[in-house]
Amino acid sequence: MPLAKALELAQEYDLDLVEVAATARPPVCKLMDYGKFKYESAMKAREARKNQAHTVIKEMKLRPKIDPHDYDTKKGHVVRFLKQGDKVKITIMFRGREQSRPELGFRLLQRLANDVQDLGFVESSAKQDGRNMIMVLGPHKKKTEAMAEARAIADARKAERQGRNAGPDDVEHDADDAALEAENAAAEAEADEDEADDESDEADAEQPTEIAQDA
Numbered sequence: 783m784p785l786a787k788a789l790e791l792a793q794e795y796d797l798d799l800v801e802v803a804a805t806a807r808p809p810v811c812k813l814m815d816y817g818k819f820k821y822e823s824a825m826k827a828r829e830a831r832k833n834q835a836h837t838v839i840k841e842m843k844l845r846p847k848i849d850p851h852d853y854d855t856k857k858g859h860v861v862r863f864l865k866q867g868d869k870v871k872i873t874i875m876f877r878g879r880e881q882s883r884p885e886l887g888f889r890l891l892q893r894l895a896n897d898v899q900d901l902g903f904v905e906s907s908a909k910q911d912g913r914n915m916i917m918v919l920g921p922h923k924k925k926t927e928a929m930a931e932a933r934a935i936a937d938a939r940k941a942e943r944q945g946r947n948a949g950p951d952d953v954e955h956d957a958d959d960a961a962l963e964a965e966n967a968a969a970e971a972e973a974d975e976d977e978a979d980d981e982s983d984e985a986d987a988e989q990p991t992e993i994a995q996d997a
């Protein structure tokens with residue numbers, strides 16, 4: 783079909799003429815609502831990113847003669863990291879004459895591993911590395927499971943807050959509206975980010991490009 787005829791057809795149906803196979807001879811185009819297509823693509827990309835789990839290794843540094851209060855604080859951070867599904871690298875730093883007492887660091891690492899054994903396990907046993915002693919803890923929960931639980935808790939808290947601020951008959955309706963608005967706002971924001979970022983040539987080739995639509 784000639785380009786002019788295709789543009790005329792797109793205008794007639796109030797749609798966009800979009801090129802979907804630029805390398806074909808002749809090029810292949812499609813009539814579609816390009817705005818709706820971009821929105822749905824952004825929503826799919828958002829769902830895909832939501833289900834992605836990136837392995838992260840956090841690091842926590844301690845001294846062999848750490849104060850009990852400081853130990854509790856550091857242990858709290860380790861617990862939080864493990865609950866989030868992240869690995870934790872524990873480093874004991876020796877200074878001066880402490881280097882002649884590696885058993886102090888080993889006992890401290892064993893104590894920490896026992897304190898968090900319900901949340902994590904020793905993935906890499908304690909070993910000396912120069913002035914430091916290193917141990918790696920791995921979480922029992924997978925990253926995806928931890929992310930799903932965190933989202934569920936956040937949703938429950940949000941629903942509870944909305945329930946306190948609304949009447950009984952309005953809770954369900956307001957929650958649905960708020961969720962829909964949040965989804966739309968997130969999709970629009972991520973669509974704007976995608977447009978602002980520099981895409982790779984391969985990604986650009988896979989995305990259809992709009993030819994034209996004249997009023």
